Amino acid sequence: MSSRFVIWLLCAGAVFVAWSPHARHNESAASTTNDHRSDTVAKKEVPPSAALTAITQVSVGSAVRVSLRVTNLADHAVEIDFPSGKTHDVAILDSTGHEVWRWSDGRMFTQAVRNTLLGANESVTYEETWNPRGLTGDFTAVARLESNNHPLQQRSDFKLP
Secondary structure: OHHHHHHHHHHHHHHHHHOOHHHHHHHHHHHHHHHHHHHHHHOOOOOHHHHEEEEEEEEEOOOEEEEEEEEEOOOOOEEEEEOOOOOEEEEEEEOOOOEEEEOOOOOOOOOOOEEEEEOOOOEEEEEEEEOOOOOOEEEEEEEEEOOOOOOEEEEEEEEEO
8 A cells, every 4th residue: 555655656746847837947948949039030021911911891782791801912921820710700880889790709619729821912701791680870890810920900881771
């Protein structure tokens, strides 16, 4: 029975050392060094704000279609980093700025980091549909690219008769 206790104690000590603040500090220092190197390389490329552009279009019919077209203006491919499976979002605001609909509400997204490569002068379009259910008046569609390194947001006003 005492040998089992000694083995358990050794295992607990190994786990403690592996998860101690000292072990984490070393890992953090290594990642900071790598981040510094990648920042140096990124400064030589097209600034993120200049690499991608976005246009939002709204089509009103029996339903409202909102599209977000993202275009790579650079002469080389651009990597777009997403913190989850959610690549974009669309919200509809009424004339007072109150949110009446959001595409992502009630949806679940993977919690995996994703990277998408958008080639030189290529575009990608995200499109969502909203059913206004009898609402009328002035509205604003807010479409957003949910990227860590190239967050973009566009607004487009429209009227429901």
